[in-house]
Amino acid sequence: xxxxxxxxxxxxxxxxxxVRALEKRGYSHLLADLPEQHRDERPYSVVWEGGEERFRxxxxxxxxxxxxxxxxxxxxxxxxxxxxEKIEIFSAFAAHNGQFFCLVVPAEFKEKAREKLQSLxxxxxxxxxxxx
Numbered sequence: 001x002x003x004x005x006x007x008x009x010x011x012x013x014x015x016x017x018x019v020r021a022l023e024k025r026g027y028s029h030l031l032a033d034l035p036e037q038h039r040d041e042r043p044y045s046v047v048w049e050g051g052e053e054r055f056r057x058x059x060x061x062x063x064x065x066x067x068x069x070x071x072x073x074x075x076x077x078x079x080x081x082x083x084x085e086k087i088e089i090f091s092a093f094a095a096h097n098g099q100f101f102c103l104v105v106p107a108e109f110k111e112k113a114r115e116k117l118q119s120l121x122x123x124x125x126x127x128x129x130x131x132x
Contacts, residue, residue: 007076014072015058017132018104027061027068043069048089055086058104069094070130072104078113088120095126107131 012034019032031043033056045054046069059070069090073083087103094101101122105113110131117127 029062091122101127
């Protein structure tokens with residue numbers, strides 16, 4: 001149980017780090033899926049064509065001319081089938097809506113994350129990886 005709690009806190013801290021980095025870079029309209037955020041300040045759920053599952057990106061932010069969806073994964077969550085499903089849905093949704101999708105991972109997983117996007121046949125024009 002303690003491991004799960006530590007993993008969840010690691011993930012929340014990576015979400016907070018992502019939000020702070022985006023604020024410093026001038027992104028606006030930041031919505032983060034964090035316990036301390038009011039319900040109205042959390043990202044909207046995404047459903048893709050024919051899908052029954054609703055997934056909520058960890059962060060949504062507005063860049064200069066478009067919105068960005070950010071999914072944060074830790075060492076513990078990175079390789080799961082659920083993560084792959086979220087990557088596929090968020091990247092397809094972003095590409096379809098003229099947005100960008102970013103997979104945020106610990107720095108040591110950045111190359112593996114790029115390989116994962118390629119293996120899932122994600123549209124690289126609308127998707128990228130960031131490591132912290």
